[in-house]
Amino acid sequence: MKSGSSTNRRNFIKQTAAAAAGATVLGNTAIAAGYHHSVNDRLRVGLIGCGGRGTGAAMDACSADSNTTLTAVADAFPDRVEICLKGLNRSFEEKFKDQAKEKLDVPAERVFTGMDAYKELIASDVDVVILAQPPYFRPAALKAAVEAGKHVFCEKPVAVDVPGVLSVIETCKNAKDVNVVSGLCWRYDLGVRATMDQIKSGAIGQIVTIQENYLTGELWHRGNNPEWSPLEQQIRNWLYYTWLSGDIPLEQHIHSLDKGLWLMDDVPPARCYGTGGRQRRTDEKWGNVYDHFASCYEWDNGVRLFSYCRQQNDCFNETEDHVWGTTGKAKILANQIENDKGTWKYSGPKPSMYQVEHEFLFRAIRSGEKINNGDYMSKSTLMAIMARNACYTGQEITWDALLKDTTRLGPADLSDKNYKPDPVPIPGRRG
Numbered sequence: 001m002k003s004g005s006s007t008n009r010r011n012f013i014k015q016t017a018a019a020a021a022g023a024t025v026l027g028n029t030a031i032a033a034g035y036h037h038s039v040n041d042r043l044r045v046g047l048i049g050c051g052g053r054g055t056g057a058a059m060d061a062c063s064a065d066s067n068t069t070l071t072a073v074a075d076a077f078p079d080r081v082e083i084c085l086k087g088l089n090r091s092f093e094e095k096f097k098d099q100a101k102e103k104l105d106v107p108a109e110r111v112f113t114g115m116d117a118y119k120e121l122i123a124s125d126v127d128v129v130i131l132a133q134p135p136y137f138r139p140a141a142l143k144a145a146v147e148a149g150k151h152v153f154c155e156k157p158v159a160v161d162v163p164g165v166l167s168v169i170e171t172c173k174n175a176k177d178v179n180v181v182s183g184l185c186w187r188y189d190l191g192v193r194a195t196m197d198q199i200k201s202g203a204i205g206q207i208v209t210i211q212e213n214y215l216t217g218e219l220w221h222r223g224n225n226p227e228w229s230p231l232e233q234q235i236r237n238w239l240y241y242t243w244l245s246g247d248i249p250l251e252q253h254i255h256s257l258d259k260g261l262w263l264m265d266d267v268p269p270a271r272c273y274g275t276g277g278r279q280r281r282t283d284e285k286w287g288n289v290y291d292h293f294a295s296c297y298e299w300d301n302g303v304r305l306f307s308y309c310r311q312q313n314d315c316f317n318e319t320e321d322h323v324w325g326t327t328g329k330a331k332i333l334a335n336q337i338e339n340d341k342g343t344w345k346y347s348g349p350k351p352s353m354y355q356v357e358h359e360f361l362f363r364a365i366r367s368g369e370k371i372n373n374g375d376y377m378s379k380s381t382l383m384a385i386m387a388r389n390a391c392y393t394g395q396e397i398t399w400d401a402l403l404k405d406t407t408r409l410g411p412a413d414l415s416d417k418n419y420k421p422d423p424v425p426i427p428g429r430r431g
């Protein structure tokens with residue numbers, strides 16, 4: 001948005017005001033705080049993890065606020081930075097025209113590479129940090145960012161194991177002076193929020209059953225370059241290693257589980273059991289993750305959530321949240337409710353949820369309000385770990401037992417370039 005462009009400024013204010021109105025529904029913690037950045041202060045954004053999502057989030061951040069510049073980037077690998085900056089240069093020029101250079105100012109001295117590049121980026125003069133690296137690296141980077149007083153946009157999931165989530169919970173408790181906005185983007189989608197509003201106002205009565213489907217095809221694989229060490233090969237193809245991605249329930253299906261948690265007023269389930277395995281991912285290149293999971297979560301009040309996720313090509317696909325209540329039913333992603341009054345369907349505006357989440361973040365930074373999504377982003381990650389571990393072990397897992405799990409995934413030391421990942425888990429033989 002051009003400063004001085006009153007139409008754009010009005011639109012921006014309208015959008016962010018609408019976004020702010022949804023804060024309570026979203027379960028955001030918004031409290032008034034003394035310090036804020038006036039619109040004349042240039043906000044400097046740093047991106048950690050220059051892949052697909054990070055590149056998109058950098059653009060969303062710079063589009064959400066008129067006086068914001070991407071000033072620093074960090075990635076494990078220089079070639080990833082190069083691709084990212086090339087793409088951003090192109091899209092910033094297209095979008096911001098003669099302002100592109102003001103909005104994207106990343107000279108060589110503010111490009112940081114290596115496994116610990118996040119430390120240098122956080123130490124550089126940035127106000128806001130985007131965390132879009134593989135999930136394994138998130139807890140340490142989030143802690144460092146919050147301790148350094150940076151506002152954070154934090155992609156999902158927040159960790160890959162329970163100790164990682166407990167660290168994130170602690171970090172978010174201490175994030176009193178900064179905003180922490182989660183990349184669980186459906187919480188910021190206007191249609192999903194309106195549908196949740198309907199359900200929470202009683203449109204389908206009491207919730208009885210939820211079914212979360214994330215049935216989809218294969219994702220990318222970046223090949224194996226003989227110049228890469230075994231550790232680098234894993235980090236390049238992080239999706240396929242549980243220690244890096246958490247496996248499908250955390251890396252992808254978490255979006256569905258988070259909506260299930262939201263439906264249950266952010267009260268976590270009491271227990272979970274399930275089944276899963278890998279039928280198509282039999283080659284070593286697919287690391288140690290599964291390709292399908294089916295889990296059942298139970299709450300103490302009797303509600304059950306049936307959760308299905310699969311990444312296999314040429315199969316039936318559906319991503320939807322089905323909810324059955326005592327007086328009706330809903331499909332959350334279709335934004336649709338059916339009850340004795342007929343069918344309700346959301347017909348309001350549908351701006352990009354990725355854009356809206358950044359508008360929330362920057363509006364809060366400007367106004368001095370605080371958003372802290374730490375509670376639900378941690379609980380959703382725990383729910384996903386619960387299903388993964390239940391399916392890996394073949395055991396039922398209670399929430400209380402889950403919280404006591406001290407297993408840390410991944411190498412003790414990242415300098416071990418020959419790190420060998422755990423074998424593919426076989427239910428009934430672990431835990």
Ligand SMILES: NC(=O)c1ccc[n+]([C@@H]2O[C@H](COP(=O)([O-])OP(=O)(O)OC[C@H]3O[C@@H](n4cnc5c(N)ncnc54)[C@H](O)[C@@H]3O)[C@@H](O)[C@H]2O)c1
Nearest residue numbers: 049050051052053054075076080115132133134155156183
């Ligand atoms: N909210 C959403 O809808 C959504 C969509 C896609 C991805 N994501 C999440 O965003 C994150 C990134 O996903 P992606 O699709 O962009 O993956 P990606 O592989 O395209 O990008 C990840 C980048 O992080 C880099 N990286 C690896 N180790 C690093 C380290 N130690 N420090 C800094 N950078 C490091 C990689 O080299 C890569 O460039 C994941 O957590 C993913 O689950 C969220």
